[in-house]
Amino acid sequence: MTAIPKQGQKKLGLVIDLDTCVGCHACAVNCKEWNTSGHFAPLTDFDAYQEHPQGVWLNRVHSYEAGTGPDSRTVHFPRSCLHCEQPACVTVCPTGASYKRAEDGIVLVNTEICIGCKLCAWACPYGAREFDEDQGVMKKCTLCIDRIYNENIPEAERVPACVSTCPASARHFGDLGDPDSAVSQLVAERGGFDLMPELGYKPVNKYLPPRRRPKAPEHVEAAPEPTGNGVLRWIDRVLSR
Amino acid sequence: MNPAFSVVLLTTASGAGYGMLFWLGVLSAAGVMPVDRWFGIPAVLIALALATIGLLASTLHLGRPERAWRAISQWRTSWLAREGMVSLFTYLPSLGFAAAWGIAGPQSIAAIVLGLLAALCGMLTVFCQAMIYASLKPVRQWHSRIVPPNLLLLSLASGAACLAAMATFWLLRPGRIAAGISLVLCLCAIAAKLSYWRSIDRAPPVATIESATGLGTIGPVRELEAPHTEENYLLRDMGFHVGRKHGDRLRGIALGLGFIIPAILLIIGMIVGNPVAMVLFPIAAATALLGVYVERWLFFAQATHTVTLYYGRTT
Numbered sequence: 001m002t003a004i005p006k007q008g009q010k011k012l013g014l015v016i017d018l019d020t021c022v023g024c025h026a027c028a029v030n031c032k033e034w035n036t037s038g039h040f041a042p043l044t045d046f047d048a049y050q051e052h053p054q055g056v057w058l059n060r061v062h063s064y065e066a067g068t069g070p071d072s073r074t075v076h077f078p079r080s081c082l083h084c085e086q087p088a089c090v091t092v093c094p095t096g097a098s099y100k101r102a103e104d105g106i107v108l109v110n111t112e113i114c115i116g117c118k119l120c121a122w123a124c125p126y127g128a129r130e131f132d133e134d135q136g137v138m139k140k141c142t143l144c145i146d147r148i149y150n151e152n153i154p155e156a157e158r159v160p161a162c163v164s165t166c167p168a169s170a171r172h173f174g175d176l177g178d179p180d181s182a183v184s185q186l187v188a189e190r191g192g193f194d195l196m197p198e199l200g201y202k203p204v205n206k207y208l209p210p211r212r213r214p215k216a217p218e219h220v221e222a223a224p225e226p227t228g229n230g231v232l233r234w235i236d237r238v239l240s241r
Numbered sequence: 242m243n244p245a246f247s248v249v250l251l252t253t254a255s256g257a258g259y260g261m262l263f264w265l266g267v268l269s270a271a272g273v274m275p276v277d278r279w280f281g282i283p284a285v286l287i288a289l290a291l292a293t294i295g296l297l298a299s300t301l302h303l304g305r306p307e308r309a310w311r312a313i314s315q316w317r318t319s320w321l322a323r324e325g326m327v328s329l330f331t332y333l334p335s336l337g338f339a340a341a342w343g344i345a346g347p348q349s350i351a352a353i354v355l356g357l358l359a360a361l362c363g364m365l366t367v368f369c370q371a372m373i374y375a376s377l378k379p380v381r382q383w384h385s386r387i388v389p390p391n392l393l394l395l396s397l398a399s400g401a402a403c404l405a406a407m408a409t410f411w412l413l414r415p416g417r418i419a420a421g422i423s424l425v426l427c428l429c430a431i432a433a434k435l436s437y438w439r440s441i442d443r444a445p446p447v448a449t450i451e452s453a454t455g456l457g458t459i460g461p462v463r464e465l466e467a468p469h470t471e472e473n474y475l476l477r478d479m480g481f482h483v484g485r486k487h488g489d490r491l492r493g494i495a496l497g498l499g500f501i502i503p504a505i506l507l508i509i510g511m512i513v514g515n516p517v518a519m520v521l522f523p524i525a526a527a528t529a530l531l532g533v534y535v536e537r538w539l540f541f542a543q544a545t546h547t548v549t550l551y552y553g554r555t556t
Contacts, residue, residue: 002315018456028468052471060468062551064450067460074465075456079551088378094312094322113311116304118478119321122242125379125448127475127548136304193455196448196547199378207455 023076255295260400464553499532
């Protein structure tokens with residue numbers, strides 16, 4: 001059913017730290033690597049080794065420049081499905097292929113019944129869904145549903161591929177429905193925010209803002225060069241310490 | 242948004258078909274259509290054929306057309322499912338209307354009831370189609386209260402022109418009545434389109450790159466580097482946007498072909514009468530369809546999606 005089921009307490013999601021993300025694209029690459037043989041396999045590529053390679057990716061890393069002048073900064077910005085609490089991508093689906101799980105809030109697509117009408121991609125303000133033109137169905141982030149509940153892999157590895165691979169620990173996975181969870185604490189502590197809150201989709205995933213940096217010192221006049229011979233300059237340096 | 246041929250043709254052709262069906266049902270119930278069964282049956286079938294061309298074209302847009310039958314199950318939440326369901330249901334009263342007309346004539350109770358029911362279902366289908374677009378928040382040019390009345394108006398105007406083109410071959414008077422209705426609706430459509438275009442040109446963006454990234458607290462945000470060097474599905478399907486310069490010219494073409502030229506041809510045909518009307522009314526209907534096609538192409542091409550904010554564009 002594409003009606004949103006009554007949600008449980010659990011809201012699994014990601015917290016992405018824009019302060020520490022270094023823009024290495026490892027999360028996007030590992031996402032592609034895992035998911036091209038995972039739940040939504042394959043993530044089709046076209047002309048992969050030609051001049052204009054294209055394909056389905058569930059995670060994309062943008063880079064922005066924010067602010068002006070000496071306070072401006074470069075921010076790397078990974079973008080993937082936010083597993084919204086009000087996912088219009090689910091309610092617009094005419095077939096019931098797009099659904100939100102009641103038990104953990106993960107938004108998924110049943111590719112066995114998806115007709116490829118692409119309306120869900122239009123309904124998503126964040127560009128989280130990418131159409132697989134080879135398979136004729138829609139693909140999206142599964143929050144690595146085939147890792148996080150996978151009892152065949154060590155417990156420490158039961159996190160989404162993007163989280164496990166991040167070299168800067170900029171990605172955190174957990175239950176955002178539990179106010180005491182590590183991710184919820186992190187969001188509270190660092191002032192985590194929603195993307196495009198004005199659209200009312202209520203994303204579960206949160207982003208942590210870049211930390212404020214101390215202001216760059218104002219331009220300081222260089223001390224006048226001491227004059228005199230070498231010995232006097234040495235005494236001056238010692239006394240100036 | 243990418244004005245794919247299949248989706249643009251869907252609303253253009255089925256809009257005209259359901260518009261024609263509406264006027265056929267209403268005007269025959271009012272007793273002003275030719276009573277000939279060889280007018281009524283083909284007229285219903287032509288209206289249904291136009292609608293069917295549109296519906297079949299839309300399946301070309303699907304990644305998995307063979308699964309299209311699944312698209313009617315989620316009518317509780319999805320306007321697309323509702324459209325599918327109502328459009329399929331519309332065939333029942335429409336075919337019943339044609340049968341009742343053939344057997345008992347257009348003034349029989351059965352024909353009147355089924356004709357009016359078909360008219361209502363047809364308009365409901367067009368309304369559902371419009372709501373598919375009007376319910377999409379990320380596309381501000383579509384997420385508007387004036388989109389459904391606009392699509393209904395254009396459907397009724399082009400449908401009346403089609404009916405006039407056909408009816409005048411049987412009797413001038415019914416042709417004149419349908420032409421008069423189409424004329425009035427064409428004039429309304431000019432005003433409606435101008436006000437729609439003015440409203441989308443003036444409306445503020447639904448979101449900004451600052452709110453999309455949440456980095457507005459630092460200051461203005463600029464794109465530094467895109468995530469990928471080549472196009473992707475998002476940019477192909479939702480990044481399509483026609484420039485202002487061509488947009489203005491195409492708006493003129495849409496108004497001219499869709500409403501102004503048909504209005505002039507309809508006026509001349511109504512005044513001069515047959516056989517001139519037999520030539521002018523069909524030309525007016527064909528021009529109107531072409532104009533509505535351009536209008537619907539622009540409806541897509543001038544619509545912007547919030548995902549493009551992430552790629553440094555404005556919406």
